Structures are given as C-alpha cells and as structure tokens.
Amino acid sequence: MTGKPRIALGPCLYFWPRAETEAFYARVADAPVDIVYLGETVCPKRREMRLSDWLALGRELAGAGKEVVLSSLTLLEARSEIGALRRLCDNGEFRVEANDVAAVQLLREMGVPFVGGAFLNIYNAATLRLYRREGMQRWLAPLECDRDTLAALLTEAGDDAPETEVFAHGRLPLAWSARCFTARYHNLPKDQCGLRCLDYPEGIPVHTREGEHLFTINGIQTQSGRVCNLLPQWRDLQRCGADVLRVSPRPQGTQALLAALDRTMRGDDDALAAVNEAEVETCNGYWHGDAGMAALRD
Template sequence: MKLSLGPLQYFWPRERTLAFYREAAQWPLDIVYLGETVCSKRRELGTQDWLALAAELAESGKQIVLSSLALIEAESELSTLQRLVDQGQGWIEANDLSAVQLCRLRGVPFVAGPTLNVYNHRALAMLVEDGLRRWVPGVEQGKVLLRELRAAMQAEGRTMPELEVIAFGRLPLAYSARCFTARALDVAKDQCGFRCIAYPDGMPLASREGRPFLRINGIQIQGEEITDLGPELPALRELGVDVLRLYPQADGTAEAVAHFDLARRSPTPPPRIGTRNGYWHGEPGMPVEAP
C-alpha cells in the first residue's frame, strides 16, 4: 500500500511552502501532489515554480503528480491548465472535467480527483478509456459504494484503476464561485488582499452554540475535524485500496506520515490520531449531538 501527500489546500507564504516540500522529499512517501487546487489568485508560487519544484522532488524517487484547480472560472485559468498538461513531466490530477478533456486530447495519464463526482462504474469506465490511471473518490463515498463499484467493474471485465482514499486530513466538502474568506472578512473577492494567507489551516467556523464546525478556506469549505482512517486499514486492504492520501497540515504532517508508514507495515491496525470519518461508514460525516 502506497502513501501519497495530497495537494496543499491552504495558502502559505512562498518560503514556507518550498521548505515544507523540501522536507517532504525526505519522508517515506511514494507519491506527492503539487499545485494549486483551490484559488488561482494564490500566486506565491506560479506555474513555473510548481514545475521546478516537481523536477526537484522527482529526484527523490517519488512519483510527482501536478494537480489542477477544482473550479475553473476564467480563460486565464484554462490557459494555466493547458500549460500543466503540456509540460510533459508526468501525470495530472484532474479536478475538473476541463482537465480530463485536455488530458484525453493529449494522451496524458491522469488521476481523477475527489471533485470529479464519479458515482457509478460506467462513468468510471469511460474515464479509464480517456486515460484515467488512479481514482480518488469523493469524501462522501464510503466503503459500501466502493465495494459495489469495484464488483460492477469486475463483472463487466473492465479494468479497475488504482484506488486512492483520503486517509488523513480535513475533508474538502464544498466549493463556490464566491470566496468564503472574503465574505467572512467583509471584503470584495476581487479585493481580498489574499487574506487567507493569515490562516494556514483555514479559518475556524463555529456553530451558533459555539461548537467547532467547519473551516473556511477561500472558495472551499472543509470539515473541522482532521479525519483518520488508520484503524480501518484492514478493511481498506480488503477493499483493494492501493494508495492512502494524507493532506498537508500546518503542523504535524511529518508525524502523520511516519505514523501511516509504520501502520502500513504492521499486521495490527494503528491507534487513531485524528477523528473517525463517518462518511466512510455510511454515517453522518460528524456525530450529531442532541440539543
């Protein structure tokens, strides 16, 4: 079972980002995803910077995958996506169907990111024909659906792509053309001043009762909890999961990688270092407390 470092979901200063990934080059990871997936205005690192970092990290022997935006809203963003697909350095994580189309036209292998919304085996089979090599299911797609989908693919004699499951990190729940961070700070989206750089793990949002509830991250909303599927490793293996995705956090990412590296080599499941992911078990994403 492989370990991947998912794309950085937050907006960090340039030097912090570069230092993080140069440290990650020494971690026991098999795959590293690089690139901006949330907001194209986050330009501490430009396209050429990400490509240079990809070339640098590839020397560590890890597979490097360049990730695309989840929500493409402008021609300039489509042009950036075209440069990523044309760069010729490897696979693309397609988080939007525009990326799927460009990869298909150019014959570039791609990973279907969790925002592509693949819910049945026929859609998955079509993507495989287009060049899909690895699939990251959406956050709400639990073990029952994945088991049924795999069985349906096998029943029709179709090739199942590699299966990558989000095993650690805050779950990306929703995206919007509006910027939640700008709205929360009462500024216009086009004059946001890049305020989200002040929140390296997203802006906490509590319920009216004061309970931690969500994280605001630009145009993205995340769950508050850092979910952890470590104790479910036996079930993940039985389901045929190939890759465990660990999302970068402002603190403790190196420790999380070491924890999962030990767990994947151990015959016994590890203790949980985050919170239980209800979605994986077909339950609410977080427990509902009685009023």
C-alpha cells in the same frame, strides 16, 4: 490485493508563503511517502508558487524517489484559467490530477494519461469505465463514498477499474463557491481580498452556537470542521480496494503522521496511537455509511 497500500500526500489545500511551502516539501523529500501531489487546487489568486516553481519542486521530489503529480484547479471561472490549465496539462514531465472535466478534455485531446480527482463525481462502474477509456489510470474516490459502495463499484468494474485512491486523513474539502468566504469574513470584495488566506494556514474555523467546530473556511472552499481520520482502518480500506491512501497536508505534524502510518503498515500497531490521541476532533462517518462528521468505532 497483496502488499500494503501506497501512501500519497495530496495537494496542499491552504495558502502558505513561498518559503514555508518550499521548506515543507524539502521535509517531504525525506518522508516515507510514495506519491506527492503538487499545485493549487482552490484559488487562482494564490500565486506565491507559479507553474515553474511547482515543476522545480517536482523535479527535486522525483529525484528523491517520489512519484510526482500536478493537481489542477477544481473550479474554473475565467478564460485565463483555461490557459493556465492547458499549460499545466501540457507540462511534459509529470502526470496531472484532473479535478475538473475541462482538464479531462484537454488531457484526452493531448493523449496524456491522468489521475481523476474526487470531484469528477464518479459514483458507478459505468462512469469509472468511461473515464478509464479517456485515459484515467488512477482515481480518488468521492469523499462521501462508504466502504460498501466502493467495494461493490470496484467489483462491478472488475479488470476495467483503475488504481484506486482514498482520502484517508485531513479536513474534507466539501464544496467550492464563486464567492470567497475568507474575503467576506473581512468585509472585503473577492477581487480585493488582499490575499488574506495567507493569515490562516489551516483555514478559519466556523462554530455552531453550541461551540461545535462544524466547518472550516478556506477561501472559496468549505472544509469539514473535524479532521477525517481513516488511518486506523487502513486494512479495511485495503480490503475494500484502496491501492493508495491519501494524507492531506497540514501546517503541523504531517511528516510525523506519514512516518507513523508507514511504521503502522510495517507492523508497528502502536505507531499511530500518539498521533491519533493528539487529534481531538476527528470523523470517519462517511466511510461507515453514516453522517460525515460522526466518529465511529469498528
């Protein structure tokens, strides 16, 4: 691989008010990021932004020179969500990130190329080739995929391998459930949650009895407590086949992080230092073939 990896900003995993969301992406338009993913991937009740709003944001970002991708829900639970998914896949303007096999099926039927999300569970070259034949042009490797496994998989896939993206920074989205943990935290029924996720712009921390930040509750999604940070190993990610590095949006510091990553990949080895020092709870264990919450040095 020649050159440096491209930088992607993943879909926002949290529920922010509409005005804050629009202000966030207005700043992203001026950030050194190549690809921007938009849309709701966690809960269909989060309707501050409709498809038409995401499309409008996408047009603005595309006008600023960004590649725009619309991300689909990861867990579908109702027939109405299939209808919304169909409209997303048939948007006619932007590529779609398929986070569920239902999205893959719809996009294949429409003959539309797509990005494969990490939760399609692609763990071997045969599966990678299958999705490539279905129209997948880029894929996000599973979050627990270690560097040796990724390198071996891409070597086996050879020329059949699509463009490869790696989740490089942010709280790891680990699991989804039909139960809403944020609603349960407030002793509320899921269908009468009052959209309490709006009160937690970066989720609810869950600590062990010893005080360790183990998980983060984000509606029906469970995230890691620690922030995954593979950015200092960006050269290692590139050597193992990463064409794109994904940064997951957070309420504070995302634009500064993107700028520091861009400067680092342009040769400023100190650019990420201050950003990394400000992050007290980080992990990179999965990439090194260890426990996910481990923080290891090369």
